[in-house]
Amino acid sequence: MKKTTIYLLLFIFSLGIPSLQAQEETPAEKIEKLEKEKEKIIAEEKEALKKEVEKINLRLEKKEIDWEKAEELKSEAAKKHALNIENRVAIIDNQIALLSRDGKEKDPDRENDEWGDDDDDDEDDWHYKSHYSRTTTHLVVAVGFNNALLEDQSLNDSDFKIGGSRFFELGMAWKTRVFEQSNWLRLRYGFSFQFNGLKPTDNRYFVENGDLTQLQEHELDLDKSKFRMDNLVFPVHFELGPSKKIETERSVWFSTRNQLRIGLGGYAGFNIGQRQKLKFEENGEKVKQKLKAGYNTNEFIYGLSGYLGWGGTALYVKYDLNPIFDDPNPELRNVSLGLRFDVN
Incomplete structure (x- = not known):
């Protein structure tokens, strides 16, 4: 048998061996990544709000706006970033909830251990x-x-x-x-x-x-x-x-x-x-x-x-x-x- 044919057969055979493929992430690992993404989103929006407030304070110091206008702009900025966090986090929360349900349905070991019942006591x-x-x-x-x-x-x-x-x-x-x-x-x-x-x-x-x-x-x-x-x-x-x-x-x-x-x-x-x-x-x-x-x-x-x-x-x-x-x-x-x- 020619070497080319052997290599081809080995390649085709390897495609069917799961252990040679990249392992798929478990629901728990996916959820862990999503939780880190939530923390990143909150940090980003808080940093953006901080920079926006600093710009408003700078305008106030330069007397481009008065105190009342500055407080109004700060309030609007805070509301905007609060809603940004709420909306962005809501998307991730929905993904986590879906993965949580899927994880329970796909884990056969849950039927026979403590995870199988809802007794919180x-x-x-x-x-x-x-x-x-x-x-x-x-x-x-x-x-x-x-x-x-x-x-x-x-x-x-x-x-x-x-x-x-x-x-x-x-x-x-x-x-x-x-x-x-x-x-x-x-x-x-x-x-x-x-x-x-x-x-x-x-x-x-x-x-x-x-x-x-x-x-x-x-x-x-x-x-x-x-x-x-x-x-x-x-x-x-x-x-x-x-x-x-x-x-x-x-x-x-x-x-x-x-x-x-x-x-x-x-x-x-x-x-x-x-x-x-x-x-x-x-x-x-x-x-x-x-x-x-x-x-x-x-x-x-x-x-x-x-x-x-x-x-x-x-x-x-x-x-x-x-x-x-x-x-x-x-x-x-x-x-x-x-x-x-x-x-x-």
Whole structure:
């Protein structure tokens, strides 16, 4: 037999030998790659958001835009990247769910071992499967309306514009399931930067007179009067709600995507700065003033907060238990209502 014929026969024979072919990845290996891809997506979007915010801050420093426009652009950027993460991760989550189902159907050994039943009370089985951490990390973005009220005062009687006074919050949160074998109760904790803005009514602005901080009418017609207080706080919430358990050969985890969730808790932290911005026209010229002072504000911040949401978006409310200004000023407290976006 000629050598060429022998080589040809060996080649054809090798095509039918599975061991000579590249081994196909198992569902678990594919899922592991997809999980790494999710982490990469989140890192990419967070880095893109960071660069976008840096560009906005640079424009603010160059006075190309004012503070209010900068906050608006930051809010839009945060929402955009939050949705980018949600949409891109959703595609991968669907692929993982499909692979998880296929892995169960194709594994003949599952019929006779602990993977074959759904008894979550088997402690050994649970520890065998729980390769993923009970704690996950989230980007938190919140935006909405802000105001400040005295005791027994309604919004109709407020000294601040309801539509013009706004807040913005940006932070990081960690979510840990309280019970090892169940995800109906989670503990959320982290840190956030809160920017609370107030626009006084009736052409007024804040004036510091010794220990008192009072609203006074400006001698000129104000085009804009805005007081802002910046806080660094450490929120803690207990989150309740259903979740979907997803199992693979190597792991088990819970997904709260498209699920109702309720969060109740509070926050404590520090006031890291306050400022006031005025715009008016004087002698035919437009004037912008940025006034920085102590304004007798409280240095320690604490309050209650909660949210009610579906998936990654929630209705969010927070209320400062501490007065904005120290004694002997009236006990004026900050209150906020808006939307909160939690990005996995």
